[in-house]
Amino acid sequence: MKSTPSSNKTSSKPGSKDSTAIRIGLDAKQRGKSAEILKAILANQHVLYLKTRNFHWNLVGPRFHSLHLFLEEQYQRLAKAIDETAERVRMLGEVSPGSMQEFLDEASLKECSGEAIHGLDAISVLRADHESVIRELRESIDKLSDLGDAGTEDFVTGLIQDHEQIAWMLRSHEA
Numbered sequence: 001m002k003s004t005p006s007s008n009k010t011s012s013k014p015g016s017k018d019s020t021a022i023r024i025g026l027d028a029k030q031r032g033k034s035a036e037i038l039k040a041i042l043a044n045q046h047v048l049y050l051k052t053r054n055f056h057w058n059l060v061g062p063r064f065h066s067l068h069l070f071l072e073e074q075y076q077r078l079a080k081a082i083d084e085t086a087e088r089v090r091m092l093g094e095v096s097p098g099s100m101q102e103f104l105d106e107a108s109l110k111e112c113s114g115e116a117i118h119g120l121d122a123i124s125v126l127r128a129d130h131e132s133v134i135r136e137l138r139e140s141i142d143k144l145s146d147l148g149d150a151g152t153e154d155f156v157t158g159l160i161q162d163h164e165q166i167a168w169m170l171r172s173h174e175a
Protein backbone atom coordinates (compact mmCIF):
# COMPACT_ATOMS: atom_id res chain seq x y z
CA MET A 1 0.00 0.00 0.00
CA LYS A 2 1.29 3.43 -0.90
CA SER A 3 1.88 5.79 1.96
CA THR A 4 0.55 9.33 1.54
CA PRO A 5 2.22 12.64 2.40
CA SER A 6 2.67 14.22 5.80
CA SER A 7 -1.02 15.14 6.09
CA ASN A 8 -1.58 11.74 7.67
CA LYS A 9 0.82 12.35 10.56
CA THR A 10 -0.85 12.39 13.95
CA SER A 11 2.18 12.94 16.11
CA SER A 12 1.80 16.68 16.97
CA LYS A 13 2.18 17.51 20.63
CA PRO A 14 -1.05 18.46 22.43
CA GLY A 15 -1.31 22.24 22.75
CA SER A 16 1.15 22.97 19.93
CA LYS A 17 -0.04 25.10 17.03
CA ASP A 18 0.32 22.10 14.76
CA SER A 19 -1.95 20.02 16.98
CA THR A 20 -4.90 22.27 16.11
CA ALA A 21 -4.22 22.21 12.35
CA ILE A 22 -7.17 21.01 10.28
CA ARG A 23 -6.28 17.84 8.40
CA ILE A 24 -9.45 16.84 6.60
CA GLY A 25 -8.03 16.58 3.10
CA LEU A 26 -9.01 20.12 2.08
CA ASP A 27 -6.39 22.87 2.14
CA ALA A 28 -7.03 26.31 3.66
CA LYS A 29 -7.91 27.79 0.27
CA GLN A 30 -10.48 25.09 -0.49
CA ARG A 31 -11.98 25.40 2.98
CA GLY A 32 -12.10 29.19 2.68
CA LYS A 33 -13.98 28.97 -0.62
CA SER A 34 -16.45 26.43 0.79
CA ALA A 35 -17.00 28.65 3.83
CA GLU A 36 -17.73 31.66 1.58
CA ILE A 37 -20.43 29.63 -0.16
CA LEU A 38 -21.90 28.66 3.22
CA LYS A 39 -21.84 32.27 4.45
CA ALA A 40 -23.91 33.36 1.43
CA ILE A 41 -26.38 30.54 2.18
CA LEU A 42 -26.50 31.56 5.84
CA ALA A 43 -27.37 35.14 4.90
CA ASN A 44 -30.39 34.09 2.84
CA GLN A 45 -31.47 31.66 5.54
CA HIS A 46 -31.65 34.56 8.01
CA VAL A 47 -33.71 36.74 5.68
CA LEU A 48 -36.08 33.87 4.95
CA TYR A 49 -36.31 32.93 8.62
CA LEU A 50 -37.28 36.45 9.66
CA LYS A 51 -39.65 36.89 6.73
CA THR A 52 -41.43 33.64 7.60
CA ARG A 53 -41.68 34.72 11.24
CA ASN A 54 -42.88 38.20 10.23
CA PHE A 55 -45.70 36.64 8.18
CA HIS A 56 -46.49 34.19 11.00
CA TRP A 57 -47.13 37.24 13.20
CA ASN A 58 -48.81 39.56 10.70
CA LEU A 59 -51.01 37.18 8.72
CA VAL A 60 -54.64 38.09 8.17
CA GLY A 61 -57.44 36.24 6.41
CA PRO A 62 -59.84 33.37 6.77
CA ARG A 63 -57.22 30.63 7.16
CA PHE A 64 -55.26 32.51 9.79
CA HIS A 65 -54.96 29.76 12.34
CA SER A 66 -53.78 26.95 10.06
CA LEU A 67 -51.36 29.21 8.17
CA HIS A 68 -50.04 30.67 11.42
CA LEU A 69 -49.09 27.15 12.57
CA PHE A 70 -47.87 26.13 9.12
CA LEU A 71 -45.41 29.06 9.07
CA GLU A 72 -44.28 28.33 12.60
CA GLU A 73 -43.21 24.83 11.48
CA GLN A 74 -41.27 26.40 8.63
CA TYR A 75 -39.36 28.98 10.64
CA GLN A 76 -38.43 26.26 13.12
CA ARG A 77 -36.98 24.19 10.27
CA LEU A 78 -35.10 27.23 9.04
CA ALA A 79 -33.72 27.91 12.53
CA LYS A 80 -32.30 24.39 12.65
CA ALA A 81 -30.75 24.80 9.19
CA ILE A 82 -29.24 28.15 10.22
CA ASP A 83 -27.50 26.56 13.19
CA GLU A 84 -26.14 23.69 11.12
CA THR A 85 -24.89 26.01 8.37
CA ALA A 86 -23.06 28.35 10.78
CA GLU A 87 -21.51 25.40 12.60
CA ARG A 88 -20.35 23.93 9.32
CA VAL A 89 -18.50 27.22 8.61
CA ARG A 90 -16.71 26.67 11.95
CA MET A 91 -15.91 23.05 11.05
CA LEU A 92 -14.10 24.36 7.99
CA GLY A 93 -11.94 26.57 10.20
CA GLU A 94 -13.65 29.89 9.45
CA VAL A 95 -15.58 32.32 11.63
CA SER A 96 -19.31 32.66 11.02
CA PRO A 97 -20.87 36.08 10.41
CA GLY A 98 -23.06 36.98 13.38
CA SER A 99 -24.76 40.32 12.77
CA MET A 100 -27.92 41.23 10.90
CA GLN A 101 -25.93 43.81 8.93
CA GLU A 102 -23.51 41.15 7.68
CA PHE A 103 -26.42 38.93 6.65
CA LEU A 104 -28.24 41.75 4.87
CA ASP A 105 -25.08 42.78 3.02
CA GLU A 106 -24.58 39.24 1.77
CA ALA A 107 -28.17 38.09 1.12
CA SER A 108 -29.68 37.98 -2.35
CA LEU A 109 -33.21 37.81 -0.88
CA LYS A 110 -34.94 41.03 0.18
CA GLU A 111 -36.53 41.39 3.59
CA CYS A 112 -40.08 42.70 4.21
CA SER A 113 -41.12 45.27 6.80
CA GLY A 114 -43.72 44.29 9.35
CA GLU A 115 -47.23 44.94 8.09
CA ALA A 116 -50.47 42.99 7.84
CA ILE A 117 -50.35 40.52 4.96
CA HIS A 118 -53.06 38.32 3.50
CA GLY A 119 -52.38 34.58 3.79
CA LEU A 120 -52.18 33.91 0.06
CA ASP A 121 -49.84 36.84 -0.53
CA ALA A 122 -47.53 35.60 2.22
CA ILE A 123 -47.55 32.11 0.74
CA SER A 124 -46.73 33.40 -2.71
CA VAL A 125 -43.81 35.58 -1.50
CA LEU A 126 -42.33 32.73 0.53
CA ARG A 127 -42.74 30.20 -2.28
CA ALA A 128 -40.86 32.49 -4.67
CA ASP A 129 -38.08 32.96 -2.10
CA HIS A 130 -37.68 29.23 -1.46
CA GLU A 131 -37.55 28.58 -5.20
CA SER A 132 -34.94 31.28 -5.64
CA VAL A 133 -32.88 29.75 -2.82
CA ILE A 134 -33.16 26.31 -4.46
CA ARG A 135 -31.80 27.66 -7.75
CA GLU A 136 -28.88 29.32 -5.97
CA LEU A 137 -28.14 26.19 -3.93
CA ARG A 138 -27.85 24.19 -7.16
CA GLU A 139 -25.12 26.57 -8.32
CA SER A 140 -23.42 26.23 -4.92
CA ILE A 141 -23.41 22.45 -5.26
CA ASP A 142 -21.65 22.68 -8.63
CA LYS A 143 -18.98 24.93 -7.08
CA LEU A 144 -18.54 22.62 -4.07
CA SER A 145 -18.17 19.66 -6.38
CA ASP A 146 -15.40 21.48 -8.27
CA LEU A 147 -13.72 22.21 -4.91
CA GLY A 148 -13.83 18.52 -3.98
CA ASP A 149 -15.68 19.30 -0.73
CA ALA A 150 -17.97 16.25 -0.62
CA GLY A 151 -19.11 16.86 2.98
CA THR A 152 -20.38 20.38 2.32
CA GLU A 153 -21.80 19.32 -1.03
CA ASP A 154 -23.84 16.63 0.72
CA PHE A 155 -24.91 19.10 3.42
CA VAL A 156 -26.12 21.60 0.82
CA THR A 157 -27.94 18.82 -1.04
CA GLY A 158 -29.86 18.19 2.20
CA LEU A 159 -30.72 21.89 2.38
CA ILE A 160 -32.11 21.79 -1.18
CA GLN A 161 -34.32 18.84 -0.27
CA ASP A 162 -35.74 20.77 2.68
CA HIS A 163 -36.45 23.87 0.61
CA GLU A 164 -38.00 21.74 -2.12
CA GLN A 165 -40.37 20.18 0.40
CA ILE A 166 -41.33 23.56 1.85
CA ALA A 167 -41.81 25.06 -1.64
CA TRP A 168 -44.09 22.15 -2.55
CA MET A 169 -46.17 22.65 0.59
CA LEU A 170 -46.47 26.39 -0.09
CA ARG A 171 -47.36 25.80 -3.75
CA SER A 172 -50.07 23.35 -2.68
CA HIS A 173 -51.70 26.09 -0.63
CA GLU A 174 -51.88 28.31 -3.70
CA ALA A 175 -53.68 25.72 -5.85
Ligand SMILES: [Fe+2]
Pocket (backbone or CB within 6 Å): 056, 072
Ligand atom coordinates in the same frame (compact mmCIF):
# COMPACT_ATOMS: atom_id res chain seq x y z
FE1 LIG B 1 -45.72 32.23 17.41
